[in-house]
Amino acid sequence: MGRAQESLPLVLDELTQLVMGDVLVHCGFFLPFWLVWLFLRVVQNTVGKVHSKAYEECKDLATFLESCFDDAAEITVLSDNNSMKLKSNHSPPVQWCKVAAHEDEKAKLVFKRILALFVVGGCFLYILKLHFGPEECDRTKMPYVDLDRRAQQFARATLQEPCRPSYAKREMEKLFAEKYSTDISPFVRKNINEDEALFKYEPPFGFHKFFDKLKDLLELLPEHDLPEDLKSKDCKRCVVVGSGGILHGSELGHLLNQFDIVIRLNDAPVQGYMDHVGNKTTIRMTYPEGAPLSEHEYPPASLFVAVLFKRVDFNWLQAMVKNETLPLWVRLFFWKEVAEKIPFTSKQFRILNPVIIKETALDILQFPEPRSKFWGWDKNVPTIGVTAVVLATHLCDEVSLAGFGYHLDQPSTPLHYYNNLCMAAMKEQTMHNVTSETKFLQKLIKEKVVKDLTGGIHCEFCSKDS
Secondary structure (H helix, E strand, O other): OHHHHHHHHHHHHHHHHHHOOHHHHHOHHHHHHHHHHHHHHHHHHHHHHHHHHHHHHHHHHHHHHHHHOOOOOEEEEEEOOEEEEEEHHHOHHHHHHHHHHHHHHHHHHHHHHHHHHHHHHHHHHHHHHHHOOOOEOOHHHOOOOOOOOHHHHHHHHHHHOOOOOOHHHHHHHHHHHHHOOOOOOOEOOOOOOOOOHHHOOOOOOOOOOOHHHHHHHHOOOOOOOOOHHHHOOOOOEEEEEOOEHHHOOOOOHHHHOOOOEEEEEOOOOOOOOHHHHOOOOOEEEEOHHHOOOOHHHOOOOOEEEEOOOOHHHHHHHHHHHOOOOOOHHHHOOOOOOOOOOOOOOHHHEEEEOHHHHHHHHHHHOOOOOOOOOOOOOOOOOOOHHHHHHHHHHHHOOEEEEEOOOOOOOOOOOEOEOOOOEEHHHHHOOOOOOHHHHHHHHHHHHHOOOEEEOOOOOOOOOOOOOO
């Protein structure tokens, strides 16, 4: 037993260093293998301790029995009409202990092989994932819609028109009737009630089973609305800035900065792209894995709107609000690296009302109701972009969007304005139904509920007559 028992901890320590390294922190793909490894190690430690203890106790018992019985004795012990014969001339206690020790070594060898199999398999799949990663595209080959700066003219004309109070809400209500509610609070407020629609579904459609966690979080957040200077404006214009590659080269930045509220999504950067996307940020709307890692992407006067999808998202947001370090064990449950700090005070954090996600997905887009699944989604979770557009109709009087449009029939088109990821990458994701979302946005634009400043969804300024 000795050699196997001594070598196993060394192997496990090496596996610990491998699995707990940057591969795990930066790649959630490896997390299932780490969880299996963790489970096996706990079982191995438990079984190992039990076997070792049993073996030592067995040896003590054998020594005691052999001291009591001479080699030729045969003793019969009777108990409840059952008999057990111990023949010391064959030293059965010692033999049994040797068998136990042998079984102990075999069990540990099996654990060792299973661990090795999972880790080697995990590494192999991870290497395959890296090797066959998303194809990169050349942004210099971007098919521009706006060859003669008509997008700039269109955006400028939009800003020069008189602002129409309550226009977006009114038009949404006309278009979707009872599917769209005009009195939804954009952000979660403190006066929550466990019986409200807020708790009908689990995240991201609601906070079912998370009442206490939500209540604790809300105690840390003193504000639940727009800042007073924006709230008091008679008519507010919003622009939701997506991360589409169509923004690259648009030079719309100075015009986007003129909107009252600029909503930016996930980790789409401003630094280095100000000419095209502007540098004004009123709201940064994202979930933990999507939050920018650089503190430079958080202007001092902006708001952080958190979209919560899972249990550890609550832990992360609480750590950000309290300016605390997130424990390593919590970090392991995110599928990619998350921000360690957001340079805001508690007054600048908001929690997106999940009823808006529910309204967007289940009511307006008519996606299937959420159901329990062991793995994955039913493609019923709306993208942050579409959710932000619906949020904007609740926050603002007029809504425009820029940098939107998934052209899945153009797989070699750059997906984002800030990297070389191709449009083909969207076909690999299994969470969002981008085809249905595109039809929804096209409907909003054609019905003149919102305006598309870059023309990626439906271009109102592309024809020569426009």
